[in-house]
Amino acid sequence: MKNKYLQLFTxxxxxxxxxxxxxxxxxxxxxxxxVDRHGWLGREEFLDLLAVAQSLPGILAVNIAIAVGDRLYxxxxxxxxSAGTILPSFLIILAIAMFLTPAxxxxxETLSAIFKGIRPAVVALIVAxxxxxxxxxxxxxxxxxxxxxxALLIWSKIPVLSNPIVYIILGGLGGYxxxxxxxxxxxxxxxGEE
Numbered sequence: 001m002k003n004k005y006l007q008l009f010t011x012x013x014x015x016x017x018x019x020x021x022x023x024x025x026x027x028x029x030x031x032x033x034x035v036d037r038h039g040w041l042g043r044e045e046f047l048d049l050l051a052v053a054q055s056l057p058g059i060l061a062v063n064i065a066i067a068v069g070d071r072l073y074x075x076x077x078x079x080x081x082s083a084g085t086i087l088p089s090f091l092i093i094l095a096i097a098m099f100l101t102p103a104x105x106x107x108x109e110t111l112s113a114i115f116k117g118i119r120p121a122v123v124a125l126i127v128a129x130x131x132x133x134x135x136x137x138x139x140x141x142x143x144x145x146x147x148x149x150x151a152l153l154i155w156s157k158i159p160v161l162s163n164p165i166v167y168i169i170l171g172g173l174g175g176y177x178x179x180x181x182x183x184x185x186x187x188x189x190x191x192g193e194e
Contacts, residue, residue, distance in 0.1 A: 004073060005080045006080075008069060008072065008073065008077055008080045008081050008084070011033050011034075011038065011081075011084065012065050012081045012082075012083075012084030012085045013087060013088060015030055015033060015084075015085065016084060016085045016086065016088040017088035017092075019061075020118050020121070026060075026061045026064075026085075027050065027060075027064065028132060030061075030064060030068070031043070031132065034046060034068055040068070040072055041068065041071065041072075045071070047133055049064065049067040049068060050064060050067075053066075053067050055168055055172070062082050062085055062086060065078075065081040065082045065084070065085040066081060066082050068081055150167045153167075154167070
């Protein structure tokens with residue numbers, strides 16, 4: 001059997017090397033590798049880690065790699081997964097910087113055509129995990145209205161209401177209160193059965 005850290009590193013290296021479009025474009029591929037192919041995490045556990053990774057500052061792809069690596073193998077797993085995610089981009093950018101200038105990229109018709117061709121695929125890679133997460137989270141019309149309302153309030157430019165940090169705090173508080181009252185309700189139900 002392969003070294004577990006090396007397997008984690010190579011899995012995230014492949015994801016980082018063959019995904020264009022940033023963190024959201026990577027999510028569906030990470031989910032397929034981690035949940036479906038390797039079976040390291042269940043879908044619900046992966047979605048929980050994704051929610052945590054989204055709420056943290058920084059790059060989403062690196063945050064989810066750190067969260068998955070930590071869940072699987074602790075601190076060393078986090079380092080292996082995040083290094084695997086970051087290294088391909090670093091090497092590609094280094095190679096481009098060594099051989100091409102930004103002006104040369106714009107003037108090169110082949111490179112411009114490649115980047116234009118990648119755009120639709122990136123959109124699909126971003127939309128796929130959103131739909132997958134919505135299905136797994138069992139969203140309904142009422143719960144779908146919450147992110148729409150928050151997006152509109154942030155867009156409104158009203159000083160207090162346009163700050164996304166307010167909604168992160170309110171979401172965390174709402175989740176805590178929901179868990180608290182749901183746990184109390186379940187405990188009272190069990191006491192009533194006895």
